[in-house]
Amino acid sequence: MARISAPQGRRLTIFLADLKVLKVMVNGRPFDLGKTADPSQLEVPGGVIEVAYEGVFQDQESNIIGEQGIVLRDIWYPVLAGRCLYTLTATLPRDYEAVSEADRIIKSQGDGTATFQFEFPHPLNDSDGLTFAASPRFQVSQASYREIEIYAYFFPEHAGLAPQYLEQARQFLEMYERLLGPYPYRRFSLVESFQPSAYSMPTYVLLGEREIGSDEYATSLLAHEILHQWFGNLVFTDFDRGNWNEGLTIYLADHLLEDHKGAGWQCRRRILSNFKSHVTARNEIPLRRFSEREDDVTRSVGYGKSAMVFHMLRRLVGEEIFFSGIREFVQTYSFRAASWDDLRKIFEKRARQDLSWFFSQWLNRVGLPEIRVDDVKVEAAGKQFRVAVTLSQPGPLYKLQVPVTFYREQVPRHFTVTLSRKKQNFPFLLASRPEELVIDENFEVFRKLSPAEDPATFKRLVARGPNLTVQPPLPADIAEDIIKAFKQRGVNLKVAKAGANGANAPHSATVLLGGDHPLIPNLLGNLEVKGRGFSAVIRKHPHAPEHLVAVFQVNGREEIEPALREMFTHRFYSDYVFQRGEPACRTLKEEERGLRVKVENDAKGFKGGPGETRP
Ligand SMILES: [Zn+2]
Structure with a gap:
């Protein structure tokens, strides 16, 4: 039963989605449901509205009532359009624990039942609304930070992790309070979900069991969802x-x-x-x-x-x-x-x-800027050096704050220039002669990476999608399995015939199967791709750095599925090794950091210049 109080004289819209409405009372009088044209919503006059309704929630992503528990995030009650204050009372079987948006939860137990009353003094938007999570498997642990109560509702398998999660949550609340101002609620809960998820609702965060079990992601995921308490919820x-x-x-x-x-x-x-x-x-x-x-x-x-x-x-x-x-x-x-x-x-x-x-x-704009170093000139100026750098924007014109760094014997000197023209000259006065100029060394400008800066990664390889090609020869059964495993993940590998000399035009992504593939010496030099399990190496094409070449070395069909599952989860790497399906090694081949230009030794003005001094 939903009870809505709204000012008289207002016209109200109530969203129902698939809920089955049994009866509607408006100001104590039955409301004729026959008048509603659209069964997914209700238009009623203001006042006190009571809606008796039923819903069946199963196998849906955002509304589920199942054996493992309950997650209700979509339209699971008659939702009044606009912003409202809510109070929720839920009665469940006695062994359940339940969470919803709440500064206070009052639990009472009856005959075989547990009743939860959720108090939340802040308005919620209809698009977010009230959410609810409950399970008979929750084990509840508690900590506190200032006067805020922190809870973990974890399944028994992960209950042992609760103390470290509570401590981490406490640290993030503290960090974000320092950064942004007070946490807006009195209660914060970390709630485990049987579905893969990471959602932040006012006063609680829903994290999937897989996410909670993986320490690699959990920290940044937790910080992210806790920060949504301010951005999105507050x-x-x-x-x-x-x-x-x-x-x-x-x-x-x-x-x-x-x-x-x-x-x-x-x-x-x-x-x-x-x-x-x-x-x-x-x-x-x-x-x-x-x-x-x-x-x-x-x-x-x-x-x-x-x-x-x-x-x-x-x-x-x-x-x-x-x-x-x-x-x-x-x-x-x-x-x-x-x-x-x-x-x-x-x-x-x-x-x-x-x-x-x-x-x-x-x-408002689409596209992105591209920066190019057109020229660097060094000239002695007394005991100093006058350096003239010409930058240009070959793509669309933007106004950019561009970091410029000069290196001499690994000692950097940092500057920032404002690049706003198609081609622009920037003068610098340095105490010593620079050996190298680096533009945007730390990737602080939203711009198109140059081919030299953009690492060859599995991410890039699969983003090319249908253009991937597999060059024969292939060990037939393994090739088939690999092609099938990629296809299941939406990536089509096309088998292409290629000359054995590698001189044919590069494809946007070329996949070679087998560490002894005859194209490897031509395309990748003396690179060795070996290993007893599953190895993958992704590199830039030697003749076309925008294109990629990948080698997969597979020993045994059973290695393919677990390795690809990992690779599709951790895509931003260039080298992978798996043994019996377990990741053994994962690295990223480093590329040029920033747009780097060697400053020529015989540049104009250098000869006969003064002795070099360190800045
Ligand atoms: Zn987010």
Whole structure:
């Protein structure tokens, strides 16, 4: 039974989806259901509305009542359009534990039943609404942080992990309170789900059992979902005017954790590489139009590019203004919907500058800039060196803050220049003669990676999809199994006939089966791909670095499935070794970090110059 109180005189819309409505009372009088044209929603006058309803929830992704437990995230009760305050009472068999949006849960037990009353004093949007998770298998453990109670609802298999998860959750709550302001609720729960999932609802996070069991992902996943308590749950996303929330969450969770380990540049390079792999002129959407992730393309735009936009904004306005601006944003839009424009206005006010060019360049346009080093000239100037660097943008024109680094004997000197023209000259005065110039060494600009910078990865290989080709000869049964295993994952390997000399035109991705394939010496030199289990090596094509060559060495058909399952989960690597289906080694062959140019020794002005001095 759902009971709705709304002001008299208002027309109300109630979403029902597949719920079976038994009876509706409006202000104590039966409401004639025969009048409703659309059975999935109800239009009623304001007042007190009571809806008696039933629902069967099974085998659906977001609404399930099964033996393992209950997860209800979609329309599972009559949802009133707009923002509402909710109270929920749930009666379940006695052995169940239950969670919903709540600052307080009051549990009472009756004859074979347990009744949960959830108190939550904040309004929820109809698009999020009330959610519910329960299971007879939950083991509940508790910790606390300040006056916030933290709970873990884990299945018995993972109950032993609860203390470390509770501690991790406590640390993230503390970290984000420092960064963003107070955690908005009194209660926080980590709830295990029998489905693969990572969802953040106000006051709780639903994590799949597979995710909880994998320590590799759990930390960044947990940080990400906890950060959504602020971005998405406390500050709502104005989906009609674009989703800023995923990019900001990636930036201050996944990216921030890697940055703390000194690997922020790798995270950003991965974003740029993935964007290049998945996004084309045909499928790209402007960031402002991103509302939800549907596939690799929307993910590359709405998560990856978006995170880079926040990174560039931080570099543009500086640390202090960036973080105080984010705090002001959270404070101003608590329990309200916010848009990109709301963010822009806060940063414009704080930075005292017009940022419309920045936001419109990155939100409204498709495509991405490309930077090229056209020329570097060094000239002695007294005891110093005058260096002239010419940069150009062969692609579409953008205004970019470009990091420029000069190296001498591994000692860097850092500068930032504003590149806004098609071709632009930048003068520098250095105390010593530079040996190498590096542009954007840490991948701080959202730009098209050069072929030399973009690592050869399994991710790139499979993103090429149907263009993959397998060159014979093949051990027939193994080849068949590999082709089948790829096909099950939506990647078609085409078998192509090729000359044995490797001189034929490179395919966008060429797959060689067998470590002794005759094309290996021509394409990959003296690379050895051996091993008793399953090995994979992905490299750039020697004659066309935009294209890839992969070698799969497989000993035994039983190795294929577990190895590919792992590879499709961990795609951003170039070298894999598996033994009896277990990953033995996974590495990424390093590539050029930034656009690197050797500064020639015989450059103009060098001869007869003064003795070199270190900066
Ligand atoms: Zn997210």
